[in-house]
Amino acid sequence: MGVSSNANETNKFIEMKKQIILALLLAFSISAFSQHFFETEFNNRKKYLILTNPTVRNIQAIQFLMAQNLLDIKKNKTKFVGVYHSSQKYDFSKSLEYIAENGLKNFFLHEINDELALKTIFQNNTCSDDFKTIFDNSIGVFFFGGPDIQPEIYGEENLLSVVTDPNRHLFEASFLFHLLGGSQNTGFKPYLNYKPDYMVTGFCLGMQTMNVATGGTLVQDIPAELYSASNAEETLDIGRANLHRNYWQKISSDTLLMGINLHKIKMTSHPFFGKTIKMGKGWVPRIYSSHHQSAEKLGQGFKVTALSMDEKVIEGIAHDKYPNVFAVQFHPEVPGLYVDLKKYKFHPDDSPETYHRIIGRSSVRFHKKYWEHISTVVRQLKTKRGSE
Numbered sequence: 001m002g003v004s005s006n007a008n009e010t011n012k013f014i015e016m017k018k019q020i021i022l023a024l025l026l027a028f029s030i031s032a033f034s035q036h037f038f039e040t041e042f043n044n045r046k047k048y049l050i051l052t053n054p055t056v057r058n059i060q061a062i063q064f065l066m067a068q069n070l071l072d073i074k075k076n077k078t079k080f081v082g083v084y085h086s087s088q089k090y091d092f093s094k095s096l097e098y099i100a101e102n103g104l105k106n107f108f109l110h111e112i113n114d115e116l117a118l119k120t121i122f123q124n125n126t127c128s129d130d131f132k133t134i135f136d137n138s139i140g141v142f143f144f145g146g147p148d149i150q151p152e153i154y155g156e157e158n159l160l161s162v163v164t165d166p167n168r169h170l171f172e173a174s175f176l177f178h179l180l181g182g183s184q185n186t187g188f189k190p191y192l193n194y195k196p197d198y199m200v201t202g203f204c205l206g207m208q209t210m211n212v213a214t215g216g217t218l219v220q221d222i223p224a225e226l227y228s229a230s231n232a233e234e235t236l237d238i239g240r241a242n243l244h245r246n247y248w249q250k251i252s253s254d255t256l257l258m259g260i261n262l263h264k265i266k267m268t269s270h271p272f273f274g275k276t277i278k279m280g281k282g283w284v285p286r287i288y289s290s291h292h293q294s295a296e297k298l299g300q301g302f303k304v305t306a307l308s309m310d311e312k313v314i315e316g317i318a319h320d321k322y323p324n325v326f327a328v329q330f331h332p333e334v335p336g337l338y339v340d341l342k343k344y345k346f347h348p349d350d351s352p353e354t355y356h357r358i359i360g361r362s363s364v365r366f367h368k369k370y371w372e373h374i375s376t377v378v379r380q381l382k383t384k385r386g387s388e
Contacts (some may be wrong), residue, residue, distance in 0.1 A: 035096060037081050037108040038133050047078040049378065050134060050141035052172055052206075054082020055090055055099045058144050061106060064335045070368060072375040079106045083141075085127075085171035086113035089164065110134065116167055118152060121174035122184040122213075129303075131178045135191045139381040140199025140324070141179070143172060143206030145331060148293060151220060154212045160221035161293070169209065176200070176213035180325065183215030183300040191324050199324040199377050204291055207317060207327035214276075214299025221292050223247075226312050242310050244289045246346055258344035260290040262358050265306050265330070272305040272318040272326060277373050282310070285366035286336055286359040287330035294329060324377050328383045332367050380384055 042048075051058060060365075062080060065071035084092055092109065099107045114126035148161040149169045179200055181190030192198050202210050208218055223229035227238050232250035235243070243261045248254075264284045267273040275282070295314040298304070306316030306328065319325035336355040337339065343352035354362065 035092070035109045035111045038130075038137060039110075042108075042137075044137050047076055047378075047381070048081050048138040050138050051080050051082045052090075052141065052143050052175070053084060053088070053090070053146060053168060054080075054092065054095050054107075054109060055144075056095055058082075059095060059098060059104075061333045061335065062142075063104075065333065065371065067195060069170050070338065070371040070375075071378075072372070073378045076379055078139075078378060079105075079108065081134075081138065082107065082109045083175075084109075084111060085116060085167055086111050087116065087127060087167040088171070089168065112171070116170045116174070118170060121153070121170050122177050122182060122186065125174065126131065127171070127174060128178065129337050131175055132191065134175075135179065135195070135198070138198075140201070140378060141175075141326070143176070143200075143202035143209055144333075145204035145206065145290070147205070148171070148220075149205070149208060149212055149218065149219070154217045156217065156220075160224055172209050173213045176210055180210070180214050180319070180322070181300065182213055192325070196322050197324055198322070199374075199381060200319075200322070200327075201325070201374065202327035203333055204329060207329050208291075208293060208295060210325075210327050211295040212301040212318065214301060216295060216299030216302070217297040217303055219294045219296045222294055222313060223292065233366040240346065242308060242312070244291050244294070244308075248347060252348045254345075254348045256343070256345050256352050257348065258346055258355075260288055261346065262355060263289055264309055266306050266309060266311075267306050267316075270303050270305045270318065272316070277369050279366060279369060283362070283366060285363040286366075287315070287328075287332070287363070288334050288355065288359075289330050291329065322360065324381075328370075332370050337367055338364065 003134045053064065059082065062071065066074065082095060096109055112127055114130065137174055146168065149166045150157045150166050151161055153173055179191050181188055191242060212218060219225050222244055223235040223238065229235040229238060232247045235247045240261065242265055243263065246258055246261050247258055249257050264286050266284050267279065273279045282313045295317065300318045301319045301321050303320050304314050305318050307313065315330060316328045317326065337359060338356060340354040340356050343354050345352045
């Protein structure tokens with residue numbers, strides 16, 4: 001009994017020691033992945049791509065795209081820096097832990113904690129020095145999806161928006177204004193004037209923020225403002241082809257209903273999709289849509305590249321001065337578009353199917369060509385300082 005007891009105590013001590021060592025190693029790893037990357041002695045000759053709102057989910061999306069060679073930039077040894085403001089709602093210590101626990105040597109974080117104020121976002125402000133440092137030491141930036149922008153940013157009263165993370169929008173709108181300029185302050189010299197090939201791209205909210213930051217406005221609620229629908233039943237009468245998320249969830253308890261819609265879009269005469277992406281004539285790809293707001297008045301410098309099938313909703317924009325500034329209202333970064341994952345259905349009477357199968361081969365090919373273009377842009381961009 002005594003020997004067995006001593007052995008158990010020894011094993012407990014060894015296990016406890018292991019846990020302490022692992023905890024210390026994790027703490028050391030986290031400290032190595034500084035949350036103030038651009039304040040460290042980083043290698044400014046490397047290629048750095050910026051990820052705004054670097055949640056664990058967004059980091060995982062980039063990992064998936066890289067692993068599938070959709071974002072094909074491995075040979076360039078491009079590194080990613082997640083940039084965010086300390087007052088955003090998300091707990092970015094989760095991202096820091098994820099990076100450390102998974103030993104991601106090409107992902108870093110940079111936190112900005114200067115004051116944010118609505119009245120100063122479209123001019124030089126306390127965040128400007130950080131914005132300049134980030135721009136000068138990177139080759140491009142991704143702006144991801146998210147919740148509603150407060151209409152006060154584009155000079156309107158909030159009538160139909162649900163704003164849950166206002167400081168994220170102040171931060172990202174100001175960052176984009178510094179990059180691209182806008183009609184709100186025509187005397188401001190945007191950073192891309194000094195490095196016009198810099199890449200700026202966005203998905204869903206990312207496109208909306210790009211539009212607002214450059215002086216554009218938004219439709220606050222597509223069903224209400226464009227179709228005069230006041231409830232879920234009236235919205236569903238619009239027809240599935242013209243819905244930009246799934247409103248069946250509001251009137252059905254079916255747990256397999258997707259919250260999004262996979263609808264078709266069409267291209268305008270703008271050359272972005274036809275010549276740049278080299279998309280064949282007549283293509284009407286099916287895309288992943290999850291929004292109730294959309295671009296209304298276009299921001300300074302932007303042209304429409306894609307529309308919904310009824311042409312009421314802008315689905316893509318591109319800048320007419322900066323060749324690598326473009327965005328889409330949909331989500332090409334979603335892993336389920338490229339591989340079979342969980343099965344869902346849009347209508348309660350539908351048979352469950354994966355997003356990958358629903359959109360079909362032609363639409364998968366469209367999404368892959370979109371990422372081919374982004375990959376080509378990133379590979380061609382040079383590391384040079386910008387707005388000195």
